[in-house]
Amino acid sequence: MASTQSASAFVEFDRVQKSYDGETLVVKDLNLSIAKGEFLTMLGPSGSGKTTCLMMLAGFETATHGEIRLGGREINNIPPHKRGIGMVFQNYALFPHMTIAENLSFPLEVRNIGKSEREEKVQRALNMVEMGSFGARRPAQLSGGQQQRVALARALVFEPALVLMDEPLGALDKQLRETMQFEIKRIADDLGITVVYVTHDQTEALTMSDRVAVFEDGRIQQLAPPDELYEQPCNSFVAQFIGENNTLEGVVEKIAGGVALVRLDSGETIDTVPVNVSRKGERTRVSIRPERVETDAERLGADAHTLKAEVLEFIYMGDTFRTRLRVAGRDDFVVKTRNAPDRARLHPGQVIKIGWLPQDCRALDA
């Protein structure tokens, strides 16, 4: 790929590679442009290179090859304290020997900002995260969620244009995590800052981001807005990693008119959208989201392909039903249906017909 420098990009990775030991690449040819004010999430399993990318951007790791630009300026050789990037750490990294106010005051002190202005900014930042009355406490006296808010305020108090967050909500319980997701999103939007957010939690990535970069094996597998990522995964890793997914394996029989006919290993044929299959005879994994599967034969269109399915398990989950089926020889086919009055509750052993719209069924790489 040629140089990707574009006028609108605020943060740019240009053909960046990173190796720790000189034998293997942790980050392989990373090209990424982030616009000003964008909320971009780097999502991936551990060891996929996402945190390394964040650390290179923050300046704690050096790129082995390639350029990293911030606001059009190359920052490869600029030490972290001169980059002016706010950062929120996974364990918050609040200085334990300082009070909350001193923690927030620290970045202002090293910038030689006067005392009265410092105090005003600290108070404003604490108020922003609703921690205004906690300035005199020590980090150890706060709960995890409160520490998280303080860490956020500290990363923002010196008004950086770019804030990096390294799995900031990883240590919180589920309910608090959801509250904080919206809180962070709200503050980022209010301040108009650019955020690069690293997480391995796909729900977090989908709910907060403008765009999500899915990392695996040192590469970005897909870079797309959340809805596109979920509904149109471009390969089977992304389909598996984002959300729940049913996979059926087979061979392409025919590709014509934007539809690929796939013969499953069990013998049935289905219509799919060809994503990364291009010729007859190629092996493929077909991906269907559990909530796009229809179990009620009457609701299916006349031309829909149907498969025979045996109910193995039916789980009542409150707002949804979760049914595990045996389909095309696989025991792990899951269907989610909304709990509505007109929906039948299925019973194990029952044999039904299932189907879906052809566009919801994507033929991906094997």
Added chain:
Amino acid sequence: MANITADLTPSKADTRLTTADGKPLKAALAAAQSHAKRRAFFLVLPLLLFILVTFVLPIGQMLHQSMYNPGFTLHQDVISKVKTPIMVNVRNWFDTNPPGSEPDEAAYAALAKDFLLLDELRAAGSVGTRVNYDLSGTRSLFTKTARKADKLEPPYKAALLEVDEKWANPEVWAVMRGASSAYTINFYLAAADLTRDVNGEIASVPDNRALYVKLFIRTLLLSVLITFLTFILAYPVAHLLATLPLRYSNLLMIFVLLPFWTSLLVRTTSWMVLLQSQGVINNALVASGALADDNRIQMMYNQTGTVIAMTHILLPFMILPLYSVMRPINPSYVRAARSLGATSWTAFRRIYFPQTIPGIGAGALLVFILAVGYYITPALVGGADGQLISNLIAFHMTRSLNWSMAAALASILLGGILILYWLYDRLIGIDNLKLG
């Protein structure tokens, strides 16, 4: 819900809570826990006894000995263990005459009478030794007089002066008066280079005999220097240990601990091999031409030798507490400081260093206390001016056999350390101490 509140209300009304069957809650709790408490007590009992016998009692005895010396007042027969009060008449005379009074004929008569008993008990040597502690050269005065005790005739003053003219010396009488009470602070005075003059007033000893204060100050200064040197050397090593990957840090840790596992004597003597004027370092310097053969550096049998060897030997006591404090410091603290705009020096000074202070305190306290009481190394490599106060304590224990003096010096050392400990607690807080 309703019946629970109904149950709670009456017990809230009378302040003492009771169990379901009406026993007081506190008594029930004590009964329920008594078995576990008793068992816990029996488990620690052996250690408690051990500490009592090996630690508390000896220290108590040392403190007692530093203020109690019956050498002039009580004689114990070596075989029969019978205790006999001695020098009774002279002590009576001291009691009735104020300090500084000229010894009269009555005093000499009392002395002659006491010497008869000393001669009979063969106790003149030990009494002489006791007086000799305070005024050297007087032991023979007592043994000589005791031999002639049965031939003494009135007038006793003339008779005793006939035996030895020293009996007219007011200093001898002043020292005997000082020793006439078994309980005395004279040993503490001596340890502070003070003495009692002929009138019983406290006065400084002549400069040429002043020894202890200088030695205390030297011990303190050298200990401070050694503590500082170990800190300077240990801090980067501990940091390296704490930040290296585990397989390297384990190897490095073995290098730190290896001297720890070697005998102290071996380590000290290997320093002697290295440092002496015909030693490895001097020979290497001479061989390389950096040093003339007749100009070898004197690194041993002086303070330099003591400082070098003790710094090395005490180094692990500084490294280990520092390491234990540095290990859990998450690297993200420094990273956070850097991302917030601090230079690496500011990040170290304001974020990393303050978090290591408990380890510095623990290491410094440990090294300092060990250094103040160190004995073997200064004894072997210290020479004349590298001796510390502990060497003098050992001298009084083994050579001069003035155990009271040794006890007084040791008590002062103990007191000084307790004061330092108290200061540390006030300044840094003992709960901040992290030894590992």
